[in-house]
Amino acid sequence: MVGVFLLLVGIPYGITSPSNVSRVVLSPVFWPSILAGLMVLIGLGLIASSVALKPAPPPEAAPIPAERGSWARLAAMAVLMVLYLFAIPRIGMVWASIPAFIAVGLLVRTQHRVISVVAAICVPLVLYAFFVHVAGVSIPQGHYVRLP
Amino acid sequence: MSFADNVLAGLALVANLESILALAVGICVGVVAGAIPGLSATMAVALTLPFTFALAPLTGILLLLGVYKGGIFGGSIPAILIKTPGTPASSATILDGAPMAAQGKAGKALGMALYASCTADLISNLSLILFAGWLASFALNFGPPEFFTLMVFSLTIIAGVSGESLMKGVLAAILGLFLATIGLDLVYGTDRFVLGEPNLMGGLNFIAVLIGLFAIPEILTMIFLPREAGGQKRELGGNWVTFAEYKSCFRTIVRGSFIGVLLGSIPGIGAAPAAFLSYSEARRNSPNKENFGKGEMEGVAASEAGNNGVAGATLIPLLALGIPGDVITAIIIGAFMIHGLQPGPMMFVSNVDLIYGLLIGLVMSSVILLGVGSVAIRAFRFVADIPRGVLFPGVLILCVYGGYAVNNSVFDVGVMFAMGWVGFMMLRFGIPAAPFLIAFILGPLLENNFRQAMLMSDGSPGILFRGPITWFFWALTLITITTVIRSGLKARAARRKLHGSDFANHRRGTP
Numbered sequence: 040m041v042g043v044f045l046l047l048v049g050i051p052y053g054i055t056s057p058s059n060v061s062r063v064v065l066s067p068v069f070w071p072s073i074l075a076g077l078m079v080l081i082g083l084g085l086i087a088s089s090v091a092l093k094p095a096p097p098p099e100a101a102p103i104p105a106e107r108g109s110w111a112r113l114a115a116m117a118v119l120m121v122l123y124l125f126a127i128p129r130i131g132m133v134w135a136s137i138p139a140f141i142a143v144g145l146l147v148r149t150q151h152r153v154i155s156v157v158a159a160i161c162v163p164l165v166l167y168a169f170f171v172h173v174a175g176v177s178i179p180q181g182h183y184v185r186l187p
Numbered sequence: 188m189s190f191a192d193n194v195l196a197g198l199a200l201v202a203n204l205e206s207i208l209a210l211a212v213g214i215c216v217g218v219v220a221g222a223i224p225g226l227s228a229t230m231a232v233a234l235t236l237p238f239t240f241a242l243a244p245l246t247g248i249l250l251l252l253g254v255y256k257g258g259i260f261g262g263s264i265p266a267i268l269i270k271t272p273g274t275p276a277s278s279a280t281i282l283d284g285a286p287m288a289a290q291g292k293a294g295k296a297l298g299m300a301l302y303a304s305c306t307a308d309l310i311s312n313l314s315l316i317l318f319a320g321w322l323a324s325f326a327l328n329f330g331p332p333e334f335f336t337l338m339v340f341s342l343t344i345i346a347g348v349s350g351e352s353l354m355k356g357v358l359a360a361i362l363g364l365f366l367a368t369i370g371l372d373l374v375y376g377t378d379r380f381v382l383g384e385p386n387l388m389g390g391l392n393f394i395a396v397l398i399g400l401f402a403i404p405e406i407l408t409m410i411f412l413p414r415e416a417g418g419q420k421r422e423l424g425g426n427w428v429t430f431a432e433y434k435s436c437f438r439t440i441v442r443g444s445f446i447g448v449l450l451g452s453i454p455g456i457g458a459a460p461a462a463f464l465s466y467s468e469a470r471r472n473s474p475n476k477e478n479f480g481k482g483e484m485e486g487v488a489a490s491e492a493g494n495n496g497v498a499g500a501t502l503i504p505l506l507a508l509g510i511p512g513d514v515i516t517a518i519i520i521g522a523f524m525i526h527g528l529q530p531g532p533m534m535f536v537s538n539v540d541l542i543y544g545l546l547i548g549l550v551m552s553s554v555i556l557l558g559v560g561s562v563a564i565r566a567f568r569f570v571a572d573i574p575r576g577v578l579f580p581g582v583l584i585l586c587v588y589g590g591y592a593v594n595n596s597v598f599d600v601g602v603m604f605a606m607g608w609v610g611f612m613m614l615r616f617g618i619p620a621a622p623f624l625i626a627f628i629l630g631p632l633l634e635n636n637f638r639q640a641m642l643m644s645d646g647s648p649g650i651l652f653r654g655p656i657t658w659f660f661w662a663l664t665l666i667t668i669t670t671v672i673r674s675g676l677k678a679r680a681a682r683r684k685l686h687g688s689d690f691a692n693h694r695r696g697t698p
Contacts, residue, residue, distance in 0.1 A: 045365075055377040062646035067372035067379055070634050074365045081358045088354065109411045116410050120604045123587070127597050136587065140580040143406070148413045149576020158577045166588045176592040 042078030050075060112146050119143070131181025136163035197543025200245055201551070209246045210552050211559065213253020218563045220254070221261020221274050223589065228258025228274050232518050244526035245541055249548045251522055255515050256308060256498050256552050259458060260560055263300040263491055264567050267293055269582050271402035275393060276458035276494040278624055279466045281401055283479065283486030294564075296487050298428035301560040303440045303491040309553040310444035311451065311499030316546050318448075318503070329453055331639035332650050336660035337453075338633040341460050343467070343667040345622040353671070355618045360626035366391060367630025374638055386598040395590045395599040396606050396627060400620050402586050403607020406579050408614065436488040439469045443489045447496015452503040458494040459628050465493025471670075499549055505530050506542060
């Protein structure tokens with residue numbers, strides 16, 4: 040379905056192709072079109088093979104079964120990622136990382152809460168010091184509290 | 188001057204405390220930088236470059252080469268311990284290193300990574316000394332059609348890392364190839380899936396995709412099922428690699444080293460494809476091929492031998508022809524120029540003592556890497572002992588800093604998060620991530636060389652069969668595909684037989 044969508048919508052609308060292309064193999068759409076076509080073929084192959092032979096999935100390939108609250112925790116992580124991303128340029132990477140660290144610690148049900156909070160403060164600060172003062176990377180500082 | 192005179196002149200230059208110290212410091216810096224995801228060996232070499240201005244030419248260049256070699260090995264430490272490759276070159280090490288760490292054999296995996304790295308490094312350096320001239324002339328024969336056929340052959344690696352379903356592996360590879368098309372078109376400069384976002388014009392950042400695909404799904408899996416996915420912390424394990432184990436992997440290491448040497452001598456390929464090709468060849472030839480991807484020590488040895496085999500060989504085109512083989516050697520060529528040296532054939536005439544000093548320094552670096560690496564493994568064992576409630580949030584924060592640091596871009600952090608969810612979904616649906624990543628790495632090389640070849644021939648596909656090198660790679664590709672299809676059919680027949688006997692047993696009422 041992804042392949043068909045790309046062939047019908049994604050490639051025609053997502054790729055700008057100049058009108059003076061001399062050879063079809065040189066066109067910007069040629070390579071993506073080949074890949075989308077292959078995607079459709081493989082998709083059909085997967086459907087055909089699943090219809091023809093239905094082997095029991097090997098134990099290691101079986102998806103991890105969900106438990107109560109699994110999906111809620113994943114949804115919370117998705118929200119956390121969006122908020123984290125939104126907060127980095129506004130309050131700075133260090134200050135955004137501290138609550139994110141604590142929140143992820145809670146989501147993985149940490150039993151070392153004190154260590155987790157101490158690490159939540161220390162790890163972003165140490166990484167900041169390393170990246171800014173040793174590696175020379177300009178880490179976002181945000182609009183409010185600036186670090187040396 | 189004879190060969191012996193040249194070696195003695197080089198030895199006189201390099202046999203001093205300053206040069207040895209420069210190598211050792213460089214290797215230490217490289218190992219630490221390589222072990223931090225996002226801070227690649229390239230970045231570490233670039234950051235060290237200004238420190239070489241005040242040093243003597245040989246000392247400065249040895250410092251940079253130390254960083255380079257240390258960085259390539261350092262990348263394997265987080266790849267094994269936290270399933271996050273420190274450098275793109277160590278992506279293949281994850282495939283068996285991380286499962287070994289999960290089984291409590293991180294010590295063995297790290298030890299084998301170190302021994303394979305040092306052996307491959309030594310072989311690569313000796314090859315540089317012995318075959319520089321010959322390999323440089325061979326590499327000069329590679330044009331876009333030869334590169335294209337080499338990339339097509341390299342894509343057959345996918346068969347080896349697809350796990351249970353080849354179809355799913357191929358699907359993942361096509362998705363990876365597709366994602367690699369994002370950005371400006373090479374020939375016409377028009378937009379491809381840029382969707383008006385200037386950050387996408389240069390394509391997706393490789394490091395962001397890599398970290399997102401391998402590290403973030405681990406965190407998401409832990410959040411999804413905290414107890415099941417990793418209730419106990421990963422132990423380094425008390426067992427180190429024995430001589431018998433090293434000996435059993437020696438053939439694989441030597442093979443991987445020569446693959447690295449061959450690919451390293453060709454400008455523009457880099458260490459990651461060499462690692463994957465070495466891994467694939469090791470799997471193809473191993474009696475334990477079923478165990479590859481599930482924690483096979485030979486897999487770790489092959490990957491590390493492949494990527495470290497490149498390290499010395501990338502200097503072949505640099506020293507012999509003055510052509511940088513990759514980004515790192517491009518930075519190193521800058522260091523030569525800063526000191527008023529121009530790498531190339533003339534340097535073998537005017538500065539032959541410096542060349543031999545450099546070569547002897549490189550051989551010494553393999554021994555220093557062994558010492559520094561052993562210490563680094565013991566130092567990083569603390570990573571393996573951190574409780575999950577601190578380790579996983581720490582990995583996330585490290586990923587964010589690392590993902591940002593590559594291009595100073597918050598957008599890359601977003602790409603990393605998005606790829607994390609893609610990786611998690613692939614994990615849920617049993618689609619392997621390794622083919623996706625291999626295709627994403629090789630995709631631009633494959634397409635660009637194909638289109639350059641088509642431009643050269645005015646659209647005629649005949650150019651893809653123009654000489655013995657292209658024929659050689661087409662033949663290898665054909666042989667590999669035939670072997671894959673044959674083994675696939677055999678496996679299918681065996682599965683049918685098994686299903687048949689299960690069905691018969693079921694009808695008889697026996698288990």
